[in-house]
Amino acid sequence: MPPLDFFISQWTPLPASPKGHVLRGKTVILTGANSGIGLAAAHQLAALEPDHLILACRNIKTGEAALASVCKQSPHVNAAVWELDLASFASVKAFAERANTELDRVDVAILNAGISPNRAAPMKTTEDGHEATHQVNVLATILLALLLAPALHRSPAPHLVITSSEVHGWADPAPIIAPLRANRPILTDFDDRALYIGHDRYFVSKLLLQLIVRRLIPALPRVVIASVNPGMCATNLMRDVSFSSLADLRELLPFAHIMPFMRGAGRGAAMVVLAAVAPESAEYWHVGVAASAPSVFMATMSGMRAGDQYFAEVMALCERVAPGSTAVLQR
Numbered sequence: 001m002p003p004l005d006f007f008i009s010q011w012t013p014l015p016a017s018p019k020g021h022v023l024r025g026k027t028v029i030l031t032g033a034n035s036g037i038g039l040a041a042a043h044q045l046a047a048l049e050p051d052h053l054i055l056a057c058r059n060i061k062t063g064e065a066a067l068a069s070v071c072k073q074s075p076h077v078n079a080a081v082w083e084l085d086l087a088s089f090a091s092v093k094a095f096a097e098r099a100n101t102e103l104d105r106v107d108v109a110i111l112n113a114g115i116s117p118n119r120a121a122p123m124k125t126t127e128d129g130h131e132a133t134h135q136v137n138v139l140a141t142i143l144l145a146l147l148l149a150p151a152l153h154r155s156p157a158p159h160l161v162i163t164s165s166e167v168h169g170w171a172d173p174a175p176i177i178a179p180l181r182a183n184r185p186i187l188t189d190f191d192d193r194a195l196y197i198g199h200d201r202y203f204v205s206k207l208l209l210q211l212i213v214r215r216l217i218p219a220l221p222r223v224v225i226a227s228v229n230p231g232m233c234a235t236n237l238m239r240d241v242s243f244s245s246l247a248d249l250r251e252l253l254p255f256a257h258i259m260p261f262m263r264g265a266g267r268g269a270a271m272v273v274l275a276a277v278a279p280e281s282a283e284y285w286h287v288g289v290a291a292s293a294p295s296v297f298m299a300t301m302s303g304m305r306a307g308d309q310y311f312a313e314v315m316a317l318c319e320r321v322a323p324g325s326t327a328v329l330q331r
């Protein structure tokens with residue numbers, strides 16, 4: 001059962017999204033731009049008149065369809081689709097290489113793409129050997145943030161926005177605490193098929209993301225970093241759920257009563273877009289306001305130790321995958 005705050009926040013009036021030409025002169029990258037919150041954000045960003053809007057999508061065909069709908073609504077926008085598959089570190093590196101060579105700078109990077117696995121299905125592994133939700137939602141997202149940092153640093157007012165979720169506070173931290181107590185790498189446990197529990201992987205991935213964001217903010221002080229909770233929105237996030245599967249329905253049933261509280265994707269997107277012009281870094285934006293991450297676990301001794309260990313492991317992984325990628329960090 002979600003906490004009372006969830007139900008209240010879903011009905012809390014949200015601040016107005018930015019208006020006018022606040023992105024004029026800016027280059028904006030948006031991942032997951034072809035669907036749900038990302039597609040709605042693409043429309044809203046285009047209306048703010050950026051110089052260059054890059055829709056980063058893993059499927060060029062659906063990306064082109066998104067581009068067509070954005071251009072129809074904002075005919076003068078200078079937008080393009082670039083290929084990016086977060087389930088492949090090679091794709092992330094190629095995308096970042098292109099951004100660092102073809103763009104003078106990146107002013108706003110909105111890392112919004114994410115997946116929620118079919119909770120009853122077996123674990124999926126990427127070509128890089130990592131559990132897919134963990135790689136897409138956290139590892140590749142953070143690698144991309146690091147690889148875009150040089151281009152962000154060329155902006156006078158760089159913004160890095162990451163789409164988070166309040167479910168990070170509902171996640172059971174047991175899969176993070178177990179390796180910590182046993183002196184095992186956290187990353188290894190998350191790739192272990194025998195330890196995989198589909199029904200809480202999405203929640204835990206968002207908790208791991210928040211652990212990283214808390215440490216990324218002081219490590220990249222020149223970049224305004226905002227991780228945003230868009231609230232629960234009607235999107236395609238549950239696309240892997242089969243409504244004809246009993247196992248899936250059993251997993252979904254506990255959430256049935258929160259469905260009436262869903263927002264439209266546009267309202268969630270507005271919170272993401274608002275963070276793209278935020279005055280300062282905040283580890284968690286909730287109902288359009290900067291806040292501290294509400295996770296109880298993150299404030300415990302175990303949470304702090306786990307965060308430090310996990311951050312170090314992810315940075316070491318990024319360094320292995322893309323040597324030199326962590327050189328941008330102030331430690």
Ligand SMILES: NC(=O)c1ccc[n+]([C@@H]2O[C@H](COP(=O)([O-])OP(=O)(O)OC[C@H]3O[C@@H](n4cnc5c(N)ncnc54)[C@H](OP(=O)(O)O)[C@@H]3O)[C@@H](O)[C@H]2O)c1
Pocket residue numbers: 031032033034035036037038057058059062084085086087088112113114115136163164165166229230231232233234235236237238239
């Ligand atoms: N909906 C909610 O209630 C809610 C609440 C809190 C947070 N969020 C977060 O909001 C973000 C957007 O999700 P959404 O709700 O808008 O869901 P969505 O409609 O399913 O959109 C997800 C986007 O991520 C892209 N994506 C998935 N895997 C990818 C990969 N390997 N490489 C590149 N892009 C990939 C998808 O592309 P394809 O279409 O090609 O798969 C799609 O564009 C996610 O981070 C999600 O966790 C959502």
